Structures are given as C-alpha cells and as structure tokens.
Amino acid sequence: MEQDMQAIHEKIQKESIFVDSLFSEISKVIIGQTYMIERLMIGLLSNGHVLLEGVPGLAKTMAVKTLSSAIQTKFQRIQFTPDLLPADLLGTQIYERKDGKFTVKKGPIFANLILADEINRSPAKVQSALLEAMMERQVTIGETTFPLDDPFLVLATQNPIEQEGTYPLPEAQVDRFMLKLNIGYPSKEEELEIMRMNTKGALPVVQPVLKPETIKKARAVVSEIYIDEKIERYIVDIVFATRNPEDYNLPDLKPLIAYGGSPRASIYLAQASKAHAFLRRRGYVTPEDVRAIGMDVLRHRVIVTYEAEAEEISAEDVVRKVLNNIEVP
Amino acid sequence: MKKHILLFFMVLWLVSGRTFAQDSSKTNTQPANSAIKLSTQIDRTQVPLNRTVLLRASLTWEGDPDRYEIVDFENPALTNLEIIGTSTSNKTEVTAGKVFTRRDYAFTLKPRELGMGYVEGIIIKYRDPASDKEYSLVTQRISLKVTDPVPEGHAAGHWPVTILYAAIIIIIIGLFWFFLVYKKSKKTGMPIEEVPPIEETYLRSLKEMIDFNKPDLKNDFSQLSKHLRNYLAEKFDLPAIKTTTIELIRIMEEREMEERLISQTKEVLGIADEIKFTGRLGSREELEKIYGSVESILERQLTEAKAALSETDFQDKES
Numbered sequence: 001m002e003q004d005m006q007a008i009h010e011k012i013q014k015e016s017i018f019v020d021s022l023f024s025e026i027s028k029v030i031i032g033q034t035y036m037i038e039r040l041m042i043g044l045l046s047n048g049h050v051l052l053e054g055v056p057g058l059a060k061t062m063a064v065k066t067l068s069s070a071i072q073t074k075f076q077r078i079q080f081t082p083d084l085l086p087a088d089l090l091g092t093q094i095y096e097r098k099d100g101k102f103t104v105k106k107g108p109i110f111a112n113l114i115l116a117d118e119i120n121r122s123p124a125k126v127q128s129a130l131l132e133a134m135m136e137r138q139v140t141i142g143e144t145t146f147p148l149d150d151p152f153l154v155l156a157t158q159n160p161i162e163q164e165g166t167y168p169l170p171e172a173q174v175d176r177f178m179l180k181l182n183i184g185y186p187s188k189e190e191e192l193e194i195m196r197m198n199t200k201g202a203l204p205v206v207q208p209v210l211k212p213e214t215i216k217k218a219r220a221v222v223s224e225i226y227i228d229e230k231i232e233r234y235i236v237d238i239v240f241a242t243r244n245p246e247d248y249n250l251p252d253l254k255p256l257i258a259y260g261g262s263p264r265a266s267i268y269l270a271q272a273s274k275a276h277a278f279l280r281r282r283g284y285v286t287p288e289d290v291r292a293i294g295m296d297v298l299r300h301r302v303i304v305t306y307e308a309e310a311e312e313i314s315a316e317d318v319v320r321k322v323l324n325n326i327e328v329p
Numbered sequence: 330m331k332k333h334i335l336l337f338f339m340v341l342w343l344v345s346g347r348t349f350a351q352d353s354s355k356t357n358t359q360p361a362n363s364a365i366k367l368s369t370q371i372d373r374t375q376v377p378l379n380r381t382v383l384l385r386a387s388l389t390w391e392g393d394p395d396r397y398e399i400v401d402f403e404n405p406a407l408t409n410l411e412i413i414g415t416s417t418s419n420k421t422e423v424t425a426g427k428v429f430t431r432r433d434y435a436f437t438l439k440p441r442e443l444g445m446g447y448v449e450g451i452i453i454k455y456r457d458p459a460s461d462k463e464y465s466l467v468t469q470r471i472s473l474k475v476t477d478p479v480p481e482g483h484a485a486g487h488w489p490v491t492i493l494y495a496a497i498i499i500i501i502i503g504l505f506w507f508f509l510v511y512k513k514s515k516k517t518g519m520p521i522e523e524v525p526p527i528e529e530t531y532l533r534s535l536k537e538m539i540d541f542n543k544p545d546l547k548n549d550f551s552q553l554s555k556h557l558r559n560y561l562a563e564k565f566d567l568p569a570i571k572t573t574t575i576e577l578i579r580i581m582e583e584r585e586m587e588e589r590l591i592s593q594t595k596e597v598l599g600i601a602d603e604i605k606f607t608g609r610l611g612s613r614e615e616l617e618k619i620y621g622s623v624e625s626i627l628e629r630q631l632t633e634a635k636a637a638l639s640e641t642d643f644q645d646k647e648s
Contacts, residue, residue, distance in 0.1 A: 005607050005608075005609060226606075226607060226608055228605065228606045228607070228608050230551075230605060230606065231606060283607070284606050284607045284608070285606065286573065286602060286606050287573045287606075288573045288574075288575050288576075291573055291576075324568075324571055325571055326571065327570055327571060328570070328571060328572060328573055329551075329605065329606075
C-alpha cells in the first residue's frame with residue numbers, strides 16, 4: 001500500500017504540473033474567483049459538467065472563455081435564446097442537389113468545451129437535446145449516431161434574478177450537472193484591480209498551456225487516487241442524511257426536505273473529492289476534500305419543501321446543516 | 330219551529346258577540362293547534378325558611394325567535410314568598426331540520442314565614458305576527474311547604490380553604506428553614522462535593538485504550554484521534570467531532586487558544602489522518618509518538634485544572 005501511495009504521489013507530481021501554469025494564465029484575465037476556476041478545473045478533471053449561476057457581470061462567461069483559451073481544444077460558445085432549435089445545437093441533414101443525397105451538417109455541440117450561455121433562456125426541447133447529449137456523449141442525426149469529442153465538457157451559465165422569459169431547468173436535468181456553482185461578488189481589492197485592468201485598454205492574451213491529451217492523462221491519475229472506506233462511508237452518510245435526516249440526529253430537517261440527493265450525488269461527490277485531492281497534490285482523499293466540494297455537488301440535488309420555502313430556508317441551508325452535523329471520520 | 334229558530338239566533342248571537350269581544354281586546358286564549366307552550370317548575374317542593382327556591386317558566390315554540398312576539402310577561406303572583414332575583418335566557422336549536430326556540434324566565438323565591446307558599450298562575454301575552462292576533466298563556470298554581478330553617482354550616486363549608494392556607498404556611502416555613510440552613514452552611518464553609526477534572530477520566534481511558542504489547546496499527550490511530558477530539562469538544566466546547574482537522578485548527582487559532590495545545594493537536598491529528606485515509610499501516614514508533622502527545626496534552630491540562638481548582642478554594646476561604 002505504501003509503495004502504491006508513493007507511485008500515485010509521483011504520478012500526481014508529474015501530471016499536475018499544468019495546474020499552476022493554467023491558473024497563472026487564467027489569472028492574467030480573471031481577477032479573484034479562485035473558487036470558480038478551481039471548480040471548473042474539478043469538472044474538467046473528473047469529466048463532469050458544470051452549471052454556473054450568478055448575477056450578470058461576475059465574469060462567468062469570461063472565465064469559461066479564458067479557460068478554453070488556455071486549453072488547446074475546440075471551443076464553442078452557444079448563446080441560448082428562445083428561438084433556438086435542437087437542430088441549431090446538434091446539427092441537421094442537408095440535401096445536396098448535385099449528388100441528390102443528404103449530408104450531415106454537425107452542430108456546435110461537436111467540440112471539446114461548450115459554453116452554454118444563459119441555458120435557461122431556451123425552451124425545454126433545446127435544453128433536453130443538450131442534456132441528453134451531455135449524458136449519452138453521443139448525438140444522433142437522421143439515422144446516424146455520432147460520438148462526441150473527448151474530452152467533452154459543458155459549462156452552462158444561468159442568471160437567477162431574471163425570471164421573465166426564462167425556462168428554469170427541471171430538477172431531473174439539473175441533476176446531470178456534476179457541480180452547480182453559485183458565483184459571488186469579488187472582494188473590494190479584487191474589484192479595484194478588475195476596474196484598473198479593464199480601463200487600461202486591451203486585455204492580456206491568454207496562451208494555450210494545456211492539451212487534451214494532458215487532460216486525459218490527468219483524469220487517469222485522478223481515478224487512481226486512493227479513497228479509504230472511511231471516506232466512502234462518510235460520503236454515503238452525507239447523502240443519506242439529505243434523504244433521512246432523522247437517522248442522523250437531524251429530525252428538524254425532515255419536514256424541510258422534499259427530495260434528498262440521488263446515488264448520482266454519491267458518485268459525483270466521490271469523483272469531485274478525488275479531483276480536489278489532485279489539485280492539492282495529494283494521492284488520497286481526506287474529509288477536507290469532501291467538505292470543500294460537498295456544497296457544489298449537493299445544492300442542486302436537494303429539493304426543499306414548500307414549508308422550507310415559506311420559512312425562507314434554502315437547499316444550501318439544508319446542505320450546510322447536514323455537512324456541519326455529520327461526524328467526520 | 331219558532332223555538333228552534335229562536336234557539337238558532339241565540340246561539341248565533343252568542344258566537345258573534347264572543348268574537349266581537351276578542352277583537353276588541355285583541356287577546357285570545359291559546360288556539361288549540363298552537364305550537365307555543367308554557368310550562369313552569371320549581372326545583373323543590375319543600376324549602377327551609379332560610380333557603381331559596383328556584384321557579385322556572387319555560388316558553389317553547391317551533392320556529393325562529395321572532396316567530397312570536399312576547400307582549401307582556403307579568404311577575405308571578407306569590408303568597409308567603411317573595412322574589413329576590415330574576416333572569417331570562419333564550420336558546421335556539423335545530424332538531425331534525427326544524428328550528429325550536431326556548432325562552433326561560435327564572436325567579437329566585439324566598440319564603441317569608443313557616444307554612445305553605447303558593448305561586449299563582451303566570452300569565453304571558455304574546456302576539457302571532459302571522460295572524461296579527463294576541464293570545465295569552467296561563468300556568469297552574471304551584472304550592473310548596475316552608476319548613477323550619479336549617480343550621481348554617483360555616484365550618485364545614487370552609488374546610489378546603491383552611492387546608493390551603495395551612496399548606497401555604499407550611500411551604501413558607503419550609504423555604505425559610507432551608508434558606509437559614511443554606512446560609513449557615515455557607516458561613517461555616519461546609520465542603521462542596523468536588524467533581525474530579527475530566528482529564529483524569531480521559532487519562533484513565535487512554536491507558537485502557539492502547540495495548541502496546543499487542544498494538545492494532547490499523548485502528549489505534551483512529552481511536553487516539555477520536556479520543557483527543559472528544560476531549561477537546563468536552564473541555565473547550567469545540568466542534569471537534571464534526572469538523573475536519575484543518576477546520577478545527579483554524580477554530581482553535583481564531584479562539585487564540587494556547588499555541589502548544591494547537592501545535593500538538595495539529596501533530597496528532599495530522600499523523601492520524603494520514604494513516605487513516607491513506608490506507609497504510611502506521612508504525613509502532615508513530616503510535617507511541619502520538620500516544621505520548623495525547624497523554625502530554627491531558628496531563629498538562631490536568632495540572633492546570635488542579636492549580637485553578639486550588640486557587641478557587643483559596644479565594645473562597647479568603648472571602
């Protein structure tokens with residue numbers, strides 16, 4: 001076991017070299033927002049899609065664009081609008097008059113990194129097409145099925161304050177995102193720096209420092225990271241506490257939770273914890289990793305009751321209470 | 330034949346004359362098919378001279394309260410009795426889909442002297458708005474016997490109050506006595522039962538926890554870590570059970586706790602965490618090291634606790 005751990009440790013040191021250079025490239029353009037950038041990296045390393053929610057002007061789109069610029073991958077930005085059709089996203093068959101045949105015109109989804117900007121502005125059929133592609137990692141046009149590129153990562157943004165003319169994602173579809181991030185405002189110092197940088201003139205150019213092969217290798221190392229049974233049980237306890245809080249000495253949460261986390265929550269929590277450990281250059285997962293990422297994995301998977309909403313108790317409040325009350329191994 | 334004709338006209342005159350008399354006074358006796366009824370009752374047939382009797386006259390009819398209008402209700406004419414209180418009440422109830430109204434007139438009567446007492450008939454005049462006619466209802470005479478006065482039972486009636494007063498006095502005396510004893514014991518400096526410092530308990534269970542002759546290098550580290558966390562939670566009210574090592578150390582630093590305690594806690598939990606979560610077996614040297622650290626923390630805290638206790642005792646004696 002000790003030799004295995006040593007081997008994992010060496011692999012991590014080798015394969016995580018890109019982390020610092022990626023962070024430094026992104027920080028040329030994005031000031032602060034370390035939380036968001038780190039979670040985007042976790043999504044990238046654990047092959048999980050990320051939903052970013054925050055008020056306008058918090059550099060959500062800019063962060064994703066910068067990340068894509070720093071990676072030598074095919075990037076597509078899709079602006080979701082009410083008139084967008086599934087074919088605009090996935091592609092369609094076009095009739096060629098010369099040959100008298102139909103040829104396939106692939107849509108923008110055939111890329112490594114997709115920015116689905118303002119995903120809640122498109123109707124359910126478009127959202128559904130995207131979310132199906134996210135899960136299946138393949139698209140069928142006509143009678144032909146096309147596998148999507150690898151790596152394939154969707155980073156979607158949505159704005160929580162505008163409700164008119166939006167189509168909120170159903171819970172079942174939100175569940176397909178590994179992480180849901182709530183993006184907050186920068187600090188005073190950070191905002192001062194942002195203001196200065198944006199009023200100077202042109203923004204610095206981000207150089208690509210990461211290749212898709214590097215991401216694949218890093219993913220392989222992430223999957224090798226050791227997760228002890230104690231941690232696995234801790235993860236399952238957290239997810240179960242969102243379903244049966246009374247079994248974990250949290251009976252007051254019972255009337256507040258309509259639906260707890262699904263088994264997908266346990267899977268994603270374990271995967272994301274491994275990626276978090278990788279970013280800390282550690283070959284094993286600790287409770288710190290689980291707690292650091294727990295909120296981002298669970299906040300969109302816990303559905304609160306009307307009673308909770310009436311008392312202005314959010315899913316985040318419930319998850320926070322669960323995380324703070326489950327005994328750490 | 331003439332006789333018959335004369336008899337016929339006499340009967341006709343009598344009937345028409347009666348009808349005329351009713352119209353003029355606008356008061357009729359109760360019609361045979363009327364739904365309004367008057368009844369009276371008294372709660373006893375014999376009453377001692379120094380007691381009262383309750384007379385109740387009840388008027389009931391089918392329909393809403395405004396079905397009939399009570400025009401006049403005279404107090405009953407009494408013999409050897411006098412009215413000392415009156416009351417009225419109305420009640421409406423629905424039975425089998427029908428509305429019934431009940432109006433009660435209650436009179437509290439007091440006898441005047443020994444012998445017989447009488448309630449003469451009660452007369453109630455009412456008007457039927459449907460026919461716009463007035464009618465009257467009369468009750469029958471009721472008699473009751475007035476007997477010798479009964480002795481007034483003051484003592485018997487006040488027993489519960491006396492017992493209550495006695496109980497209150499006993500409680501007050503008891504509290505006063507308790508206060509005096511407490512004050513006296515404080516003055517004479519009676520020793521208060523001492524609670525042993527929790528460190529003693531934790532040190533005892535620490536010694537029982539690890540068997541260095543047969544160390545369990547897989548689980549002993551977890552046990553030591555948990556033991557220290559439990560102690561920190563109990564002693565310093567830290568959320569040590571539900572936080573990670575990094576969070577716990579941060580909270581200890583924020584609370585500006587003793588630096589040595591923080592560094593030792595960091596060392597113990599750090600080593601234990603690494604062994605717990607990497608899946609590797611710890612060495613005997615590592616186990617001895619963190620055991621020593623936990624023991625050292627507990628012993629030092631025990632010394633401090635004892636010193637603080639003796640200082641408190643000294644200050645108490647001084648005061």
